[in-house]
Amino acid sequence: MSKIGFIGLGIMGRPMAGHLLDAGHQVTTVARPRGLDEGLAAKGMKELASPKAVAEQAEIIITMVPDTPDVEEVLFGENGVIEGLQPGTLVIDMSSIAPVPTQEFAQRIAKAGGEYVDAPVSGGEGGAINAALTIMVGATQEGFVRAQPILEIMGKTITHVGDHGAGQTCKVANQIVVALTIEAVAEGLLFASRAGADVAKVREALLGGLAQSKILDVHGERMIKRTFDPGFRIRLHQKDLNLALTSARAFNLALPGTANAQQLFQACAANGGADWDHAGILRALEKLADHEIGE
Structure with a gap:
């Protein structure tokens, strides 16, 4: 089982993270003022102080946040993922963001020793709850192969569309x-x-x-x-x-x-x-x- 950091527990992110916990993975997230969802806490999710702290303990990072600036802040802001990134870490962004910045993010993560995958989803809240999401992947072949078993826990149709940015x-x-x-x-x-x-x-x-x-x-x-x-x-x-x-x-x-x-x-x-x-x-x-x- 993998150590996964999941950042972004909104309408879609909550059930997606829950499926990873149900599959036996160790999942951490960033602490929020209103506290951790009781259902996720009961399944064993742990909170850490920052994206950096999450990255220091994770083999895989998943982001599921609203927009391009949010992804950039989580990955590259103060105490961001890149500051705690371990060599070989797989970074999977499942947010829906702009394709060109996605390519830039992939380059920065690769330069820091990680492997970047853009994997936005379709299917709405129902698809997230039922682990039936359609997932559109932009990645190297190696990145796709590494990400696929994790994505299959959350989605039903996973397609490797092309290189970085193609998923977006x-x-x-x-x-x-x-x-x-x-x-x-x-x-x-x-x-x-x-x-x-x-x-x-x-x-x-x-x-x-x-x-x-x-x-x-x-x-x-x-x-x-x-x-x-x-x-x-x-x-x-x-x-x-x-x-x-x-x-x-x-x-x-x-x-x-x-x-x-x-x-x-x-x-x-x-x-x-x-x-x-x-x-x-x-x-x-x-x-x-x-x-x-x-x-």
């Missing part, structure tokens, strides 16, 4: 597809409701045809039941689409659907919905239509 590029593409599909489901259900149809029956019918998707299944149900607790927060999806649009400008690439979805998320945020589940994009469309589904 794949995740940005994923978030484009997810955002536009959620918007499409919301528009379809809103249209059906405004036309007077039973949206639950419409969704049931659509699930049997070409429009069938996991998003129609999971997020369509959220929309109908109006359960907008996250899940995956709108503000985090905004961050991912910002990565897409910033990169698109650098590539001289037009992504009109992505830009539109970002504006609808921004409308949600402007109405107090930054922490709604991203299925809450429906609410922005409902405001434009002056109609709520089910009315």
